[in-house]
Amino acid sequence: MNHNPKNKDCPKNTTQFSPETWMKLPCTCKDIENKEKKEFWIIPPEIYAKLDQEFHFDFDPCPYPFNGVDGTELEWGKSTYLNPPFRASDGKFGKGPTAFIRKAIEENKKGKTVVITINTNAFINMLIEAGAEMRSLGRVKWLDGKTKEPWKSPSNTTLFILRA
Helix, strand or coil: CCCCCCCCCCHHHCCCCCHHHHHHCCCCHHHHHHHHHCCCCCCCHHHHHHHHHHHCCCECCCCCCCCCCCHHHCCCCCEEEECCCCCHHHCHHHCCHHHHHHHHHHHHCCCCEEEECCCCCHHHHHHHHCCCEEEEEEEECCECCCCCCECCCCEEEEEEECCC
16 A cells, blocks of 8 residues: 555654655555554464364464453463464554463463464574474673674573584
8 A cells, every 4th residue: 555645643644844854754554554454363274273183272362353351361271272463563452472472371380281373483483393402591682793782672582502
């Protein structure tokens, strides 16, 4: 979708700008269209059926269609299928994948099985499929290569080991 001059929420429609400035402004028209049209993503039924056959799901905290309930505030079943929102902005109640993963870990500590489907970078799947061992390094304050100053915002980092 191109810019919509009738979209009052788009920064490009707030006032008059020079053509050069107007071109540099962000246009949110496409973001709004995508959010309205692509709010929910569900796993293909044939994949779900195979998982359900193996794990016998009795609960889904993020059902489609949405039931109006915050899945992080409920007690989960003995075998839960979890397809969390991809981003907090996609989730209802402002909760994204991190909130649901925290809840999944909490429920697992109670002796429950949680099967999680979540988007992953292709290289992560490549490493998993190659049999890589994984370890969390926590939030690493990477150092600037020139100044050796630590990064102000530590990033979550995973160590992958491909053993001989």
